[in-house]
Amino acid sequence: MAATDRVAIITGGANGIGKACARRLSEDGCNVVIADMDSNAGQALAEELGSDKGKALFVQCDVSDRLAVNNLLSETRSSFDRLDILVNNAGVVAGGDILTLSEADFDKVMGVNLKGAFLVAREAARQMVDQIEADEERADDVRRRYAIINMTSVNAVMAIPDQLAYCATKGALTQMTKSMALALAKYGIRVNAIGPGSINTDVLKAVNDNPEAMDKIMSRTPLGRIGDPDEIASIASFLASKDASYMTGTTLYADGGRMAMNYTVPKD
Numbered sequence: 001m002a003a004t005d006r007v008a009i010i011t012g013g014a015n016g017i018g019k020a021c022a023r024r025l026s027e028d029g030c031n032v033v034i035a036d037m038d039s040n041a042g043q044a045l046a047e048e049l050g051s052d053k054g055k056a057l058f059v060q061c062d063v064s065d066r067l068a069v070n071n072l073l074s075e076t077r078s079s080f081d082r083l084d085i086l087v088n089n090a091g092v093v094a095g096g097d098i099l100t101l102s103e104a105d106f107d108k109v110m111g112v113n114l115k116g117a118f119l120v121a122r123e124a125a126r127q128m129v130d131q132i133e134a135d136e137e138r139a140d141d142v143r144r145r146y147a148i149i150n151m152t153s154v155n156a157v158m159a160i161p162d163q164l165a166y167c168a169t170k171g172a173l174t175q176m177t178k179s180m181a182l183a184l185a186k187y188g189i190r191v192n193a194i195g196p197g198s199i200n201t202d203v204l205k206a207v208n209d210n211p212e213a214m215d216k217i218m219s220r221t222p223l224g225r226i227g228d229p230d231e232i233a234s235i236a237s238f239l240a241s242k243d244a245s246y247m248t249g250t251t252l253y254a255d256g257g258r259m260a261m262n263y264t265v266p267k268d
Contacts, residue, residue: 012090020229063116181249197255222257
């Protein structure tokens with residue numbers, strides 16, 4: 001099988017960063033499985049990327065539900081017989097600090113962002129290991145083919161007071177990336193993460209219409225602009241490629257310089 005015939009699952013793949021990743025991996029020659037709760041957007045993207053030619057598939061999936069995740073892998077095997085790349089991107093937010101965050105909202109964010117990432121990664125890794133052992137693939141070939149990419153955030157190491165649950169899950173996912181990388185290294189499966197800063201997705205729509213909020217973001221963004229989902233997708237493309245064959249257990253931050261700052265950028 002040629003490297004361009006690889007199969008990729010992208011969770012949260014119907015919109016935003018996930019959508020950009022699905023498009024980019026499709027352009028790279030991968031068959032893509034778009035997993036999302038948004039059926040309309042997911043199906044439309046699958047059609048755009050060639051579902052009628054057997055190049056794309058949409059599967060409705062709540063990643064926090066083990067049976068739904070099992071079905072996702074079953075549908076992937078049924079359509080493409082294998083799995084080579086996982087972009088673990090599904091995520092939700094819920095406002096609330098330590099004084100105000102409800103237990104229900106805490107559980108929801110944990111369920112999708114952390115438990116969901118674990119459930120999908122576990123089943124994906126098992127599938128990959130089964131393939132490697134069945135095919136008796138050479139380690140060098142495996143490192144060029146198999147990749148798991150977790151989507152974390154700058155808020156894995158920084159914090160927002162009223163996003164306690166989100167920050168906690170992203171910090172935990174960073175550690176889970178390292179643990180997964182160590183466990184899967186002997187098979188040649190690479191596990192890395194991407195930590196975006198402020199990216200132009202639906203989450204930032206309210207900010208775009210609020211000059212004061214936008215000024216606050218720009219004051220802590222040395223490059224002076226919001227990132228584009230395609231810029232995150234390009235990193236996913238790299239991490240999934242043979243060019244990253246010696247990288248595992250690391251997080252690449254794309255944040256416009258935010259994490260390098262000690263002071264905010266002065267306004268003109």
